[in-house]
Amino acid sequence: MSAAGFDGVLWELATDHKPNVRRIGSLARRLPIVSYSAERHPELESLSRRIGFACHLKAPLSPAEVEHKLTLVSRPDLATRLRQFQRALAGRLQRREVLTGLIRAAHATLEPSRIAELMVERASDWIPARTWALVVADSAGDLSLLGERGLTSSVEPVVYAVANWVIRHGTEFTTADLRHDRRVSELVDATVVAFPLACRGRTLAALVGVERGASGREPKVTDGVLAGLYELLEVPAIALDSALLLKRAEALSVTDDLTRLYNSRYLNQVLRREAKRASRSGHPLSVLFVDLDGFKGINDRYGHLSGSRALVEAAALMRASARETDVVARFGGDEFAIVLPDTGREGALSVAQRVRERIAAHRFLADQGVNYHLTASVGVATYPDVAATPDQLLHAADQAMYRVKSRGKDGIEVAVNETATSV
Numbered sequence: 075m076s077a078a079g080f081d082g083v084l085w086e087l088a089t090d091h092k093p094n095v096r097r098i099g100s101l102a103r104r105l106p107i108v109s110y111s112a113e114r115h116p117e118l119e120s121l122s123r124r125i126g127f128a129c130h131l132k133a134p135l136s137p138a139e140v141e142h143k144l145t146l147v148s149r150p151d152l153a154t155r156l157r158q159f160q161r162a163l164a165g166r167l168q169r170r171e172v173l174t175g176l177i178r179a180a181h182a183t184l185e186p187s188r189i190a191e192l193m194v195e196r197a198s199d200w201i202p203a204r205t206w207a208l209v210v211a212d213s214a215g216d217l218s219l220l221g222e223r224g225l226t227s228s229v230e231p232v233v234y235a236v237a238n239w240v241i242r243h244g245t246e247f248t249t250a251d252l253r254h255d256r257r258v259s260e261l262v263d264a265t266v267v268a269f270p271l272a273c274r275g276r277t278l279a280a281l282v283g284v285e286r287g288a289s290g291r292e293p294k295v296t297d298g299v300l301a302g303l304y305e306l307l308e309v310p311a312i313a314l315d316s317a318l319l320l321k322r323a324e325a326l327s328v329t330d331d332l333t334r335l336y337n338s339r340y341l342n343q344v345l346r347r348e349a350k351r352a353s354r355s356g357h358p359l360s361v362l363f364v365d366l367d368g369f370k371g372i373n374d375r376y377g378h379l380s381g382s383r384a385l386v387e388a389a390a391l392m393r394a395s396a397r398e399t400d401v402v403a404r405f406g407g408d409e410f411a412i413v414l415p416d417t418g419r420e421g422a423l424s425v426a427q428r429v430r431e432r433i434a435a436h437r438f439l440a441d442q443g444v445n446y447h448l449t450a451s452v453g454v455a456t457y458p459d460v461a462a463t464p465d466q467l468l469h470a471a472d473q474a475m476y477r478v479k480s481r482g483k484d485g486i487e488v489a490v491n492e493t494a495t496s497v
Contacts, residue, residue: 082106084140085127087118098125100199110135152265153250153289155202160296163200167302176306180313186210186321189314190221193271193281193307198223200303201267201295203283205229208271209237210279210318217241220279228262229284235260237280240268244277246300251288265289271307273315281307330404332382333389341403341411345464348415352457359457360422362412363471364392364429367449367483369408376444384438384446391436395428411468419456419488426452426486434484449484451475460489 083101087093087109101107109122110131122130131139150158166172179192190208197206207222217234219225225233235258240247247268249255255266264286271279295303328340336344345361352359366388373381385408392410393402401413412429414422430450437445453474461467470489478485 082108084131084135085109087111087121087130089113089115089118093121093125095125098127108140110140151287151289152203152267152285153291153293156267156293156295159202160299164296164299164302166200167299167306173306173309177309180310184317184320186314186317187220189310189317190279192221193310193314194221194223196306197281197283201283203265203267203285205233205284207233207237207282207284208279209233209241209282210314211241211277213322229264229286232258232260232262232264232266232284233282236266236268236282236284240270240280240282241277244270244272246270246295247282248293248295250290250292253288262286263288265293267293267295269303269307271311271314273308273311278311278315278318333386333404335389335393335410336401336403338403338405338411341401341405341413341468342464344401344403344413345468348413349457349464349467351415357416358418358459359467360414360417360419361455361457361467361471362414362422362426362429363405363453363455363468363475364410364412365451365475365479366408366433367451367479369448372438372446372448376439376442376446380439380442380444383442384448387436387438388433388448391432392429395425395432397425400425411471417456419454419459422454422456423486423488426454430484430486451478451483452486453478453489454486455489460491 083105085093085098085107088111098107107127108129108131109118109125109127110133111118112133114132119130176196180189183189190210194206194208205222205224205226207225208220209217210220211217217237219230219233222233232252236247239257247257247266249257249266252258252264252266253261264284265288266282266284268280268282270277271281328336328343330337348359351357369381369384372384385404388408389402389404389410392412396402396412396414399415403411403413405411412425414425417425430452433448433450436448438448439446453471453476455461455467455470455474457467460470474487474489477487
């Protein structure tokens, strides 16, 4: 059980069951903890005192009594608990099995979120803060949350603000009361400890611990404990960096360099996957094929660099017109395709109309003072109505788009059994 998200612990003692003293001690460092027993045996009350419970209750219990006892139990602030825990933490960090266990767990997966969850879990065991979170920065400096324990909406802005500071400065962050800390703008009554995760000469993430409520002093970690902590964190930091690099490489292999949409290679993979799923489930699958009318005029009048910028703008419009579950890809040149899973003819027409209207209303290259006007020719095809294979489906949408072109552009056509219906 994790202590995150709990206000206290009620632990049952019994004469025929040996309590987990280590686990109880770990919880007691972070939460008020009270014992109780259904048996009326004097040895159990004595055992409760020896283990270190704040008090011992006897059955039958009432919710009001339990709440009252937990409320009475004084819980030291984070800085005090951290100071009391320093010697035990120093011993744990030096144990060989702690390092080997962390190495084994960190390298057991290539999924960044699972590595992040592992680090958050271990951090919550090492240092008794109520909330822990791991925030990573991408190559552009944008932050994203990869793992958390006990994170609430009120604490999330604190986590991001502190993580941003730690990643920019590459050093730890500790404060007894965030309200009086000028390094961040979040004026929240909270105690904070945070550590950078460095790898290959750069800070890639921050591990942030937050406890609501100020502490009487700064939650300091001794130099020896800090050195041991960084030595341990280096292992999962390397694993996390490698996993993130792999994810980015995978994304680049299926992404169009210019528009950041998916490329035609990934489009074909998705069509095959979704066609199989549609065949099994009996649900429809639709494809839109989109061509920008008049795009050649931009290249001719303003040059290919302006043409590339216009394609980026068009890609953003199409991405905004689709749902999160849809796949938007650049097929090549000024042609695009949108895969619409679980979508029949009417739903596909709705998306097609949205794409067409947004492109027609947009003024391209406005930041250059050009305000160029483009329209779109859109072909729509639905599986299994007009195609039996993914290739046939894409071809049907493509042919429907060309029928729009042949009759004057700026329109939508739906492929129907090797013919097309104008819209």
